[in-house]
Amino acid sequence: MSQHRDQIKAQLLARTRQRSRQGPSNAPGPAAEGGASRVAERFTRFDSHPGYQQIAMMREGARRLGLTDPFFKVHEGTAGATSRIDGCERLNFASYNYLGLSGDARVNRAACDAVASYGTSVSASRVVSGERPIHGELERALAEAYAVEDAVVFVSGHATNVSTLGYLMGPKDLILHDEYIHNSSLVGAQLSGAKRMSFAHNDPEALEVLLTRHRHQFERVLVVIEGLYSMDGDVPDLPRFIDAKNRHQAWLMVDEAHSFGVLGERGLGLREHYDVPPGDVDIWMGTLSKALAGCGGYIAGCRELVETLRYLAPGFLYSVGLPAQVAAPSLAALELMHQEPERVQKLHDISRYFLEQAKALGFDTGSSIGAAVVPVIVGSSPLAARLSHDLFQRGINVQPILHPAVPEKSARLRFFLSCEHTREQIDQTLDALATAMATP
Numbered sequence: 001m002s003q004h005r006d007q008i009k010a011q012l013l014a015r016t017r018q019r020s021r022q023g024p025s026n027a028p029g030p031a032a033e034g035g036a037s038r039v040a041e042r043f044t045r046f047d048s049h050p051g052y053q054q055i056a057m058m059r060e061g062a063r064r065l066g067l068t069d070p071f072f073k074v075h076e077g078t079a080g081a082t083s084r085i086d087g088c089e090r091l092n093f094a095s096y097n098y099l100g101l102s103g104d105a106r107v108n109r110a111a112c113d114a115v116a117s118y119g120t121s122v123s124a125s126r127v128v129s130g131e132r133p134i135h136g137e138l139e140r141a142l143a144e145a146y147a148v149e150d151a152v153v154f155v156s157g158h159a160t161n162v163s164t165l166g167y168l169m170g171p172k173d174l175i176l177h178d179e180y181i182h183n184s185s186l187v188g189a190q191l192s193g194a195k196r197m198s199f200a201h202n203d204p205e206a207l208e209v210l211l212t213r214h215r216h217q218f219e220r221v222l223v224v225i226e227g228l229y230s231m232d233g234d235v236p237d238l239p240r241f242i243d244a245k246n247r248h249q250a251w252l253m254v255d256e257a258h259s260f261g262v263l264g265e266r267g268l269g270l271r272e273h274y275d276v277p278p279g280d281v282d283i284w285m286g287t288l289s290k291a292l293a294g295c296g297g298y299i300a301g302c303r304e305l306v307e308t309l310r311y312l313a314p315g316f317l318y319s320v321g322l323p324a325q326v327a328a329p330s331l332a333a334l335e336l337m338h339q340e341p342e343r344v345q346k347l348h349d350i351s352r353y354f355l356e357q358a359k360a361l362g363f364d365t366g367s368s369i370g371a372a373v374v375p376v377i378v379g380s381s382p383l384a385a386r387l388s389h390d391l392f393q394r395g396i397n398v399q400p401i402l403h404p405a406v407p408e409k410s411a412r413l414r415f416f417l418s419c420e421h422t423r424e425q426i427d428q429t430l431d432a433l434a435t436a437m438a439t440p
């Protein structure tokens, strides 16, 4: 009996040893003698990483077409309607300096004064290490701009969405978002563990279908849209989204990264564009890095929402506070936006002019409404890259948007307008584009 047991034990041991030599069926390589597993070399090298290989492929494609890398261009001064790149002043359509306030002497002065008063870093989380007066001033000014109870600023716009969605929502919740929503909201949604579904771009009916079908299966439901979509330059039908979220008792969050400072007579964003009461949107989000000439992001809304995030959102609680010299210029930019509404008017005029002229020349501008962002869809990534390169040679800086950022047939040049662009500059640019397009 005991001999039989010993035999079984020996067989089991042999089988176990053999299995551990083969490794699990999906393991990257066999286990080596002595415990440490031997792994295929490609899993140990960064140059085998799919991300690196994608970059290498793009570079090789550009090299074969004789194009220079369109990314990481060095701007040698302030990037506004014009910018000095490679030692040459060029027309610039690749920056979000919509109101021309980055580089404004008064905004620069605010940054310098803040450094002089508070040094260059607040060194730790505001929760534990304390804040500077400028934090509260900026947050109050943002809350006033939205006519809501409170606002909180984070050190990055991207981190704002990651932390807000990641903290507020959980596994029993549902996040419904526009299919073109920014990466920061997607990452936040993934982090939250909530169920995530997208609906067709700018389609409140598609949202309605999802809400009708799924609302009852979840606790909290959050709908996320943007105020102005930066790939297409179009806006959502806000009143219809508000109506849908109200009927289904969901929250609505609007990312105003590109719409605050741009939409509405006074630049107050999507709510001014549609003249809706501020409380109709539960979570207003925006960045300081675009019209507001700084860096960072904010959430504006009711006191309870903001207080929750201020005490508990990981990207706020466990991250350093905005440095004073970053908060101060954004506050100065916001004040200047209020004091000089003609900046917003000029931005509207020049954007509309660009759109009209581009359409008159037969360019495909997609669904852009002509507010700071106008794409020219050219239909293939190599053509978009080549046109961007040709325009750069002609003194015009505009970024190509290539597959996979957009579907291949929607590859485009994306023009960002600033209130400082002139009609002559737009004419010059569109003429150059027409010539480049006509060149085989």
Ligand SMILES: Cc1ncc(COP(=O)(O)O)c(C=O)c1O
Pocket: 156, 157, 158, 159, 161, 182, 184, 226, 230, 255, 257, 258, 287, 288, 289, 290, 295, 296, 297
């Ligand atoms: C819609 C949207 N949300 C959030 C962000 C992130 O903002 P930031 O670049 O200020 O971190 C961006 C950046 O471009 C954006 O376009």
